[in-house]
Amino acid sequence: MIVIHNHLGGIEFTRSFFESLIASTATKCFGVSAMNASTPAERLADIIPPLGRALDIKKGVNVKIHDKKVYIGIHISVMYGVNVSAVVSSIKNKLCYAVEEQTMMPVEKIDVYIDGLTH
DSSP: OEEEEETTEEEEEOHHHHHHHHHHHHHTSTTEEEEOOOSHHHHHHHHSOOTTOOOOTTTTEEEEEETTEEEEEEEEEEETTSOHHHHHHHHHHHHHHHHHHHHOOOEEEEEEEEEEEEO
């Protein structure tokens, strides 16, 4: 839980909020076809059927907050034939804007990992 204090009081953000915001923003970017697993637990969850639970949209998102600065890492697949550097630049710009707009916390670093291509 991250708490930011201002003259009106405190605002609390959960890690889940950051992960959902980042995943939903990234998947809406042109060229992004899927979010990929980034941890062994997420990879195992991909292999085992969901057993009635909803697919986890936050898969592939790593968020760290240090000194009230946000560090983001995402693992994605992109569509075949798109300009990868343009897709990555677009993702970085949109993520930075979305996180800073919603939380008023500066984004220090965004790492985009391209794990695959899809048709």
